[in-house]
Amino acid sequence: MRTSAPARVGQYTALLAYLVFLAFPFLWLLSTAFKPPRELGSLHPTWIPKDPTLDNFRQAFDEQPLLHAALNSLVAALAAAVVAVLIATPMAYVVARRRTRLAKAVTGWVVVSQAFPFVLLIIPLFLVLKNLRMINSVPGLVLVYVVWALPFALWMLAGYVRAVPPELEEAAAVDGAGRVRTLVSVTAPLLAPGIVATGLFAFITAWNEFFFALVLLKTPEKQTLPVVLTHFIGAEGVADLGPLAAAAFLATLPSLVVFAIIQRRITGGMLTGAVKS
Numbered sequence: 363m364r365t366s367a368p369a370r371v372g373q374y375t376a377l378l379a380y381l382v383f384l385a386f387p388f389l390w391l392l393s394t395a396f397k398p399p400r401e402l403g404s405l406h407p408t409w410i411p412k413d414p415t416l417d418n419f420r421q422a423f424d425e426q427p428l429l430h431a432a433l434n435s436l437v438a439a440l441a442a443a444v445v446a447v448l449i450a451t452p453m454a455y456v457v458a459r460r461r462t463r464l465a466k467a468v469t470g471w472v473v474v475s476q477a478f479p480f481v482l483l484i485i486p487l488f489l490v491l492k493n494l495r496m497i498n499s500v501p502g503l504v505l506v507y508v509v510w511a512l513p514f515a516l517w518m519l520a521g522y523v524r525a526v527p528p529e530l531e532e533a534a535a536v537d538g539a540g541r542v543r544t545l546v547s548v549t550a551p552l553l554a555p556g557i558v559a560t561g562l563f564a565f566i567t568a569w570n571e572f573f574f575a576l577v578l579l580k581t582p583e584k585q586t587l588p589v590v591l592t593h594f595i596g597a598e599g600v601a602d603l604g605p606l607a608a609a610a611f612l613a614t615l616p617s618l619v620v621f622a623i624i625q626r627r628i629t630g631g632m633l634t635g636a637v638k639s
Contacts, residue, residue, distance in 0.1 A: 388614065394607035395419070402603050418604035419612070422594070425602075428609055430583065431590040438500050438575075438586060439568035442507035443561045446515045449508070451557060454519035455549070459528070469520075472513040480573050483510075491578065498580045506574050511564040518563065522556030523549075566617045587613050 389409070394402065396414040401407070422428060457465045487506055488497070496502030526549055534544040572588040579585045591613060594606035 391607050391611050391614070394603060395611045397604065399604060418608035421602075422605035422609040422612075425605060426590050426593050426609065427582070428587070428590065428612070431585055431587040432613070434500060434584065435569055435586040435588070438503050438507060439565045441501075441504045442511060442568040443564040445504065445508045446511045446564045447519075447557055447561045450512055450515035450519050450560065451553070454516050455523050455545075457516065458520045458523035468516070472517050475513045484574065484577055487574075488577065497578060498584055500579075500584060503575060503578055503586070506578065507564075507568040507571065510571075510574070511567055515560045515564055518560050519553070519556055522553050526552045562620055562623075566620055569617050 393409055393411060395418055396416075397411045398413055398415045398417065401411055401413065453468070457468050487509070491497050491502045491505070494502070496505065530548055530552075531544050534548045535541075539547065570588065571586075575586045575589050576592075579589060582590075591606065591609055594602045594609065596602070
């Protein structure tokens with residue numbers, strides 16, 4: 363069906379407005395990170411700094427252990443992504459290929475689990491980690507991130523598995539390949555893009571996570587980057603705006619770069635999961 367010219371203008375206008383809405387916080391953050399203190403306190407703020415400076419970045423690194431916090435975030439995010447993919451991949455294959463009541467129940471759990479607010483999850487998670495003596499530890503945080511990322515990883519990977527024609531596995535079986543060889547030689551290579559996209563999605567989710575890290579990590583040397591960013595806000599609630607913007611800008615870059623690389627694969631996986639039954 364052809365779209366009329368006024369309708370196309372309306373669509374492009376809405377799309378442009380949405381892009382501006384999304385880009386505004388990041389562009390303002392970028393502008394603030396390079397502004398000197400006198401421009402930050404100006405009653406007439408400008409988009410482009412009149413006298414750009416790197417002092418905010420130097421002050422941010424001097425005041426807070428950003429590199430150590432970034433290392434904690436990197437370790438937690440990588441470990442959570444690897445473990446979530448290792449658990450979700452075989453589960454997704456079973457859910458996608460076996461149309462049993464158990465598979466349907468697992469799919470229902472995936473949908474329902476996404477409706478739980480974080481506040482309801484944090485108390486039981488805290489008690490479990492306390493009994494396991496994993497409070498205030500990066501492995502404990504990784505365990506929480508895996509539990510958190512697993513439902514969406516399972517749903518996403520199940521969509522990729524459904525996109526692989528079962529006839530390919532049947533043809534391999536006819537040629538004499540065993541079950542394991544079929545999975546390794548035929549199915550796994552076709553699932554590789556989905557596994558990579560799912561793992562990177564879990565990485566970005568864990569990298570940006572704040573609430574669980576704030577509650578579960580107490581000592582400064584264990585805290586992740588999103589938690590350390592809150593240290594730029596004083597006890598009176600007054601933010602050290604320049605260094606905070608500089609640190610927040612640096613913390614945003616890894617997830618933006620990773621998402622820019624994999625966004626097509628994520629979109630493809632979500633659409634595949636949506637159209638396959």
